Amino acid sequence: MKDAILARLAQGCSDMYxxxxxxxxxxxxxxxxxxxxxPTIAGKxxxxxxxxxxxxxxxxxxxxxxxxxxxxxxxxxELVAAAVTRGGKCLDVTEYESKIKQAQAAAKKxxxxxxxxxxxxxxxxxxxxxxxxxxxxxxxxxxSSKFTDLFxxxxxxxxxxxxxxxxxxxxxxxxxEVGKLREGTQFLNSVLVSLNLPAALEDLGGDHLPESIVDxxxxxxxxxxxxxxxxxxxxxxxxxERNREILNEAIKxxxxxxxSDDELRNNFKERWTRTPSVQxxxxxxxxxxxxxxxxxxxxxxxxxxxxxxxxxxPGIELLSxxxxxLEKALPSGNPAVALQNSTAxxxxxxxxxxxxxxxxxxxVMEHEIKEAKSDMSAKFMIALAQDGAINEETLSEQxxxxxxxxxxxxxxDSIEKQEKVLSNIQNANSAFCREKESxxxxxxxxxxxxxxxxxxxSFMELKSxxxxxxxxx
Numbered sequence: 464m465k466d467a468i469l470a471r472l473a474q475g476c477s478d479m480y481x482x483x484x485x486x487x488x489x490x491x492x493x494x495x496x497x498x499x500x501x502p503t504i505a506g507k508x509x510x511x512x513x514x515x516x517x518x519x520x521x522x523x524x525x526x527x528x529x530x531x532x533x534x535x536x537x538x539x540x541e542l543v544a545a546a547v548t549r550g551g552k553c554l555d556v557t558e559y560e561s562k563i564k565q566a567q568a569a570a571k572k573x574x575x576x577x578x579x580x581x582x583x584x585x586x587x588x589x590x591x592x593x594x595x596x597x598x599x600x601x602x603x604x605x606x607s608s609k610f611t612d613l614f615x616x617x618x619x620x621x622x623x624x625x626x627x628x629x630x631x632x633x634x635x636x637x638x639x640e641v642g643k644l645r646e647g648t649q650f651l652n653s654v655l656v657s658l659n660l661p662a663a664l665e666d667l668g669g670d671h672l673p674e675s676i677v678d679x680x681x682x683x684x685x686x687x688x689x690x691x692x693x694x695x696x697x698x699x700x701x702x703x704e705r706n707r708e709i710l711n712e713a714i715k716x717x718x719x720x721x722x723s724d725d726e727l728r729n730n731f732k733e734r735w736t737r738t739p740s741v742q743x744x745x746x747x748x749x750x751x752x753x754x755x756x757x758x759x760x761x762x763x764x765x766x767x768x769x770x771x772x773x774x775x776x777p778g779i780e781l782l783s784x785x786x787x788x789l790e791k792a793l794p795s796g797n798p799a800v801a802l803q804n805s806t807a808x809x810x811x812x813x814x815x816x817x818x819x820x821x822x823x824x825x826x827v828m829e830h831e832i833k834e835a836k837s838d839m840s841a842k843f844m845i846a847l848a849q850d851g852a853i854n855e856e857t858l859s860e861q862x863x864x865x866x867x868x869x870x871x872x873x874x875x876d877s878i879e880k881q882e883k884v885l886s887n888i889q890n891a892n893s894a895f896c897r898e899k900e901s902x903x904x905x906x907x908x909x910x911x912x913x914x915x916x917x918x919x920x921s922f923m924e925l926k927s928x929x930x931x932x933x934x935x936x
Contacts, residue, residue: 466525470518471594473511478593480508499553506550510559513542515591517563520570529570530580531588536567538585618840625843625855632859636867640832640874644825647878651818652920654885658892661815662912664808672790676912679919680782680789686926688783692772695929703765707758714751717744772925778918793911807894814888821881828877832870837862 484504487496520535543560550556574580618626655661662673672680724740781792839862846853 466518466521468594470515470522471592472596473515473518474591475593475596477508477511477515480504480511484508502550503553506546506554506556509542509546509549510554510556513539513546513556513563514559516542517559517566519591520566524570528580529574529578530582533567533570533574533582534585534588536563536570539563540567618844619847621847621853622840622843625853625858626840628855629839629843629859629862633863636863637832640867640871641829643874643878644829647881648822648825649920649924651821651881651885653917654888655818656913656917656920658888659909659913659916660811660888660892662916663895663909664811664815672786672793673912676789676915677786679916680784680786683779683782683919683922686922689776689780690783692779692922692925692929695926696769696772703758710751710754710758714748714755717748717751720744768925768928771921775918775921775925778914779922782915782918782922793908805895807891810891811888811895814884814891817884818888821877821884825877828870828873832867832874835866835870837866 484501487493487501487504493501516535516539520532520539523529523531523535540560540563543556543563546554546556547560574582661675664673721740721744724737728735728739781789784792839859842858842862843853843855846858
């Protein structure tokens with residue numbers, strides 16, 4: 464790199480160290496630096512200035528300005544001495560000092576014997592220019608794409624408590640509305656299973672598996688079949704027992720702490736000024752009681768799940784088998800082909816389409832109910848700033864009513880629509896049953912199809928309940 468460029472770069476570094484030295488000596492921050500920082504900065508400022516003059520002297524030499532070369536080398540040596548004085552042991556400039564002395568001696572010798580150029584006063588020489596190595600840029604609001612503000616979610620304790628209460632109210636409302644949808648869907652499925660719909664409509668040929676049964680069997684196998692239920696049934700008691708042991712240990716530790724606090728309070732009387740343990744641990748014990756209730760309910764639910772699993776196990780095992788085995792297990796039927804174009808069959812098929820539409824709409828509604836959000840933190844902050852207190856119950860109920868009123872109306876409309884559709888299905892199915900020919904093979908086939916449809920619904924519900932139970936415990 465050329466000496467002219469090196470001189471400008473070194474001068475730029477010297478100026479930056481000079482600015483850093485001024486800022487670091489401000490009274491408000493001077494005491495926070497390690498002791499060796501300020502001497503190091505001062506020494507490096509002088510050192511880089513010396514290097515700038517050295518490289519500028521080499522440029523003067525190349526331009527045949529030998530007097531200027533000697534003047535700059537002499538000043539460079541003065542700056543090196545200043546660097547040693549300022550930096551002390553923090554700075555080692557021996558190498559630079561030796562290099563500059565050699566250059567100064569050689570230049571003076573050549574000038575004395577050869578060039579006889581006049582050595583100007585250093586103060587009359589032009590200053591070394593400086594190169595702009597970096598431009599200051601404003602710091603962005605976020606330092607990177609993955610930046611996370613650690614203080615963003617910190618709120619006053621009153622806000623935190625209000626948010627917790629709001630979330631509890633919201634979860635209760637969500638569970639109620641989602642429960643209505645699921646209960647409605649379960650009732651709808653149970654009615655259809657009892658009527659063997661839509662399998663009875665798809666089985667009018669009597670030779671192949673109905674498409675709905677094929678689809679149900681495929682979904683059961685994709686979800687893991689009978690094996691996944693067996694595994695969940697095996698794992699759940701172990702998880703339940705382990706969590707009960709953890710909870711009992713926690714409650715035991717709280718009781719021991721309270722007993723110790725009571726004994727110390729009795730011994731030291733008024734000198735024992737610590738907050739009573741019963742007050743400190745009250746919220747934790749309330750949580751413990753809540754989880755004890757959850758585990759007790761899980762034990763009761765476990766018996767219901769086992770009974771239902773045992774009841775529908777044969778049908779679930781059948782749905783878990785390959786399609787060929789399903790067809791072999793299904794009795795042959797001979798329903799009248801003419802029924803395929805009957806008015807009752809056409810009505811039932813239209814009603815089955817409406818049933819599927821209701822189920823799809825409910826999946827969307829359930830997702831919207833669970834994902835609905837409201838910025839209650841901001842509302843609670845405003846209330847706290849204006850009134851000095853938070854009326855959490857009133858604010859939460861107003862926000863929840865505003866947020867969920869349209870969704871609750873959708874749930875009511877869906878239940879009412881289901882009742883009308885079910886009424887029409889039962890009327891159309893009665894006509895369909897009167898039109899069907901009576902034979903034992905068809906009756907056995909229809910009963911088995913009904914059992915498989917019921918087994919599919921039970922499989923999906925049991926899997927969901929067991930997986931949810933695993934998360935709870």
